[in-house]
Amino acid sequence: MSAKIESYKDLLDWQQAMDLAVATYLTKGWPKEEIYGLTSQASRAASSVPASIAEGYGRENSGSYQQFWRTAQESLKELETHSLPAERIGFATRGAIAPLMTCSESVGKLLRLLIRKLSTC
Secondary structure (H helix, E strand, O other): OOOOOOOHHHOHHHHHHHHHHHHHHHHHHOOHHHOOOHHHHHHHHHHHHHHHHHHHHOOOOHHHHHHHHHHHHHHHHHHHHHHHHHHHHOOOOHHHHHHHHHHHHHHHHHHHHHHHHHHOO
């Protein structure tokens, strides 16, 4: 039996997106000269994912909600795109980036499922 959804905080995608945002704080170890570059961009993209899910949850119609889920997906791809060069440049190891990418993939799958489900309603 599934739990009743009373808040965006009850959504599995929001919970995982929050975990992803927290995991992104690995960027604190990136070079200081990147604070306004990749570090800032990755952090903003990561925090945008759960924020978009929460904002969409507050909308009255499914079309609006879907748009915010799509925005969350876009932010996920942005985060991935900022994280991969950091690995290539040597700011982060593959071992540090891998869990972030796995979590991002999981959140993305949930978002795609939710968008498809709303599209068929």
